Amino acid sequence: MSTDSQLPRRRFYDVSSKEHVVISSEEASHTPIPVKGLTSEVSIYEPLLEKFHDLHQSVNHFYKTSVxxxxxxxxxxKNEIQNSKNYLNENFVVGNEYEMKEKLVPSVFYSLIGFYTGRIVTNPHNWNSVIFGTKSLLGKITTSLPSRLLFPIALGAYTFENQTPITYQRVGAVVKHDVLHKDTIEIIDIGKQEVEKTRKLFNDLSETIDLTLQKQIHRLRQYAVDTWPF
Structure with a gap:
């Protein structure tokens, strides 16, 4: 009998199987035994990577959109600035180079002087004197609310018109066509027509009075010549 047959057979269990399997010592010597910790397994956390990916996409989209x-x-x-330059050049500068370069700044300065002069004249505190008080007719008219609103503007506009008449006309045309509403323009035109009618009426009345006075003076002279011969 051989020596190997006399040795007792050792029993080993296969840990990889759920059932206990008896293996011999020869098989056990050739079976690898797993050792914990010899290898490391890298696990990837996919939800975290997805969040970082979404964040990167959001930042990239925000950057591109902002740029x-x-x-x-x-x-x-740039287009608005260029359009504004072209608009000013077409409506104010072309054909009006002399006033825009030489007389515009002094005209604006004189207009401001006229405006603030109107403010001073219509200020009620400047009428507290013995001769011209706020209770007088002239003081009431001058310090009234319409006078305080319109007189400074009218005086400044009148000064600007006298200094730079072409620029004043162009400013009025621009305001009329590009700033004011159509209904407002119609009201202004109606007001101008009424003013012209009133002015014509006063001119006709003045001419009539002048002719009447001339005729009366001529009659008086003729009467004097006929009555008192010299």
Whole structure:
């Protein structure tokens, strides 16, 4: 009998199987035994990576959108500035170079003087004197609310018109066509027509009075010549 047959057979259990399997010592010597900790397994946390990916996409989209918006705003601002320059050049500068270069600044300065002069004249505190008080007719008219609102503007506009008449006309045309509403323009035109009618009426009345006075003076002279011969 051989020596191997006399040795007792040792029993081993396969840990990888749920059932206990008896293996011999020869099989056990060739079976690898798993050792915990010799290998490391890298686990990837997919939800966290998805969050970082979404955050990166959001930041990238925000950056690109901001750059495009900035470029659009810059381009629009340049276009507006150029359009404003062209508008001013077409409506005020062309054909009016002398007033715009030589007389505009002094005209604006004189207009401001006229405006503040009107403010001083219509100020009620400046009428507290013995001769011209606020209770007098002239003081009431001058310090009334319409006078305080309109007289300074009218005086400043009159000064600006006298200093730079062409620029004044162009400013009026621009305000009429590009600023005021159509209904407001119609009201202003009606007011101008009424003013012209009133002015014509006063002119006709003045001419009639002048002719009447001339005729009366001529009659008096003729009467004097006929009555008192010299």
């Amino acid at each position: 495009l918006e900035y470029q659009n705003l810059t381009h629009a601002a």
